[in-house]
Amino acid sequence: MAKTYKDVKIPEELFFNIKNFIEKYSELGFRSVSEFVNSSARNEMERIEDRKRNE
Structure with missing residues (x-):
């Protein structure tokens, strides 16, 4: 069965902050903003x- 997806809106500034972060730390292996946000x-x-559980 094919995966389905839903959109989530984030502020544009946060999007570009994440994009810059994953470019700066490319060794972490994130390929996209979506992948980073999911993780x-x-x-x-x-x-x-x-x-x-520990409360």
């Missing part, structure tokens, strides 16, 4: 869930 969202959800 960041997953990591943040894991961090919050870990914190909630």
Whole structure:
């Protein structure tokens, strides 16, 4: 089954900050702003869930 996608809007300044970040740190392997945002969202959800489990 093909993946489906949804759009998420972020401020233009944040978009360009992320774009510059992934270009500056290309060794991290992010190929796009979307890839970075997906990874960041997953990591943040894991961090919050870990914190909630330890409360």
